[in-house]
Amino acid sequence: MHTLIGLHAVLGEVGALAFLWVFVELLNPNESRLRRARIAALLGILFLAGAWFFGGFYYVTEYGAAVKPIIKSGPIPWAHSIITETKEHVFLFLPFLAILTWGLLKRYQNEFIQKRNFRMAVLLISGLVVLLAFAMAGMGFLISSGFRAALESKII
Amino acid sequence: MKPNSKALITSTIGVIWLIVGMTLLGEVSEPFKSFLVQLASHHWVGKGGIAVVAFVALYLALKKSKESEDILRGALIVVGSVILGGLIIFLFFLQHFFRV
Numbered sequence: 001m002h003t004l005i006g007l008h009a010v011l012g013e014v015g016a017l018a019f020l021w022v023f024v025e026l027l028n029p030n031e032s033r034l035r036r037a038r039i040a041a042l043l044g045i046l047f048l049a050g051a052w053f054f055g056g057f058y059y060v061t062e063y064g065a066a067v068k069p070i071i072k073s074g075p076i077p078w079a080h081s082i083i084t085e086t087k088e089h090v091f092l093f094l095p096f097l098a099i100l101t102w103g104l105l106k107r108y109q110n111e112f113i114q115k116r117n118f119r120m121a122v123l124l125i126s127g128l129v130v131l132l133a134f135a136m137a138g139m140g141f142l143i144s145s146g147f148r149a150a151l152e153s154k155i156i
Numbered sequence: 157m158k159p160n161s162k163a164l165i166t167s168t169i170g171v172i173w174l175i176v177g178m179t180l181l182g183e184v185s186e187p188f189k190s191f192l193v194q195l196a197s198h199h200w201v202g203k204g205g206i207a208v209v210a211f212v213a214l215y216l217a218l219k220k221s222k223e224s225e226d227i228l229r230g231a232l233i234v235v236g237s238v239i240l241g242g243l244i245i246f247l248f249f250l251q252h253f254f255r256v
Contacts, residue, residue: 052204059200060197060198081253082249082250082253085245085249086246089175089179089245090241090245092203093175096168096171096211099211100164100165100168103161103164104161104164106159107158107159107160107164117225117227117228118227120231121230124232124234125231125235128235132238132242
């Protein structure tokens with residue numbers, strides 16, 4: 001257990017929930033729902049940026065030296081070689097998708113009430129942020145499992 | 157000031173493919189990986205830094221461009237780029253793992 005990993009996971013999950021909130025507000029928008037969606041998207045950007053910072057700090061200062069070699073010597077080395085490698089790079093998409101969502105909400109404000117196409121565009125991107133963020137959590141579970149399996153295999 | 161939707165969408169698509177390109181290049185080219193390390197002490201931090209700078213630069217370069225009403229098309233290209241780019245990264249590391 002590591003505080004930085006806890007912060008990374010919590011901030012990432014809350015960020016995902018913020019974009020789920022955006023998605024729900026956009027399903028049947030009015031002025032107050034769109035205002036809330038803009039606030040949720042802005043909060044989502046901040047939470048995902050925090051997840052990026054704390055996860056990145058942990059990855060650079062701890063993971064490479066203390067965790068990666070153990071996973072790679074354990075029974076499921078692919079937890080690092082495939083899952084961590086994919087996660088660390090695909091994660092980088094998320095902050096930009098979050099900024100795009102907020103930017104479109106800010107640009108078109110109340111036009112989403114009338115224009116279904118605009119609504120669909122933001123629904124697609126915010127839904128993608130939610131799915132991608134939860135996929136990151138799933139990959140985090142696989143990486144933790146790889147670490148635990150390596151430790152258990154050395155104890156037993 | 158309201159953001160320019162075309163600049164935002166294009167910058168996002170550009171940065172997604174830049175991340176995919178830097179990821180693959182970093183694995184196959186040692187000089188490029190060393191350059192990233194020199195830039196920011198860790199290759200991953202280097203990629204993130206370049207992505208942020210590229211996003212801002214692309215947005216600023218395109219912020220005066222004429223916006224399109226068809227942002228759904230742009231959103232679909234963003235979604236397609238994320239799915240395809242993510243798959244390329246995953247498949248690259250999958251084949252790399254089984255080849256080593």
